[in-house]
Amino acid sequence: MRHQRQEEHVGIDLAPMLDFVLNLLIFFIITTSFVKEPGVSVDRPEALTAEHRESGNILIAIRSNGDIWMDRRQVDLREVRPTVERLHVERPDDTVVVVGDKAAPAGILAQVMDEVKLGGVEEVTVGALNAAGK
């Protein structure tokens, strides 16, 4: 508007800005991964050999008292399998990371891993913090 001193209307050329903004938009659309957060935070165990899971998108948390949380609500052990099946149908590329609290019982961890496999997701990993800080 400031440049209107002359008779004609000379606006700022928005095209380059639009190009830039569209590129940013496409970048964010592509990199967005809709992670299914468990809804609780747990005290994760640490491991030096923990690997980065590229598509660890379904997170199941086991609290120290054995409660299982996934998809932002507490679920029963029997609900894990249908929930995993439903999420797996929505996004078949997803893998499951079972995040157990340091004090969570190993029996529950094993049962949850079994239910996830029965739900059709073969790739199950146990979540850990990378102690190496990578």
Added chain:
Amino acid sequence: MRIRRHKRQRPGETTGIDLAPMLDFVMNLLIFFIITAVFTKEFGLAMSRPSASIGAPAKEAASLLIAITATGDILIDERQVDIRAVRANVERMHALKPENGVMVVADAKAGTGIVVEVVDQVRQGGVQNVSFSATR
């Protein structure tokens, strides 16, 4: 004001498409995606489950069996060992039978923390094929 000026300009001069509304829209989309973007770095340890829930006996490929009791003690060959000795034991076994995996059997009441620590030690010892099971 701006629109009126535009309209006056029309006869004679070339006018491009007004990009402003599109830019508004795209900007809104962009802000939405920036806000909702979560860059999670999920780290995990892969462990296999021996024939899930069918109860079949473990594959004989797992030659070293590490047991974890409810109190967090670690037993290798019915001998209690320290967490720091796990890696050495695994390395020795791995040197003898490189193709064999390790089986970690935890008591159902043992903590996940100790299980992850033991599996971490086993993997540091060079064995990637770790299976994990828990007693009922």
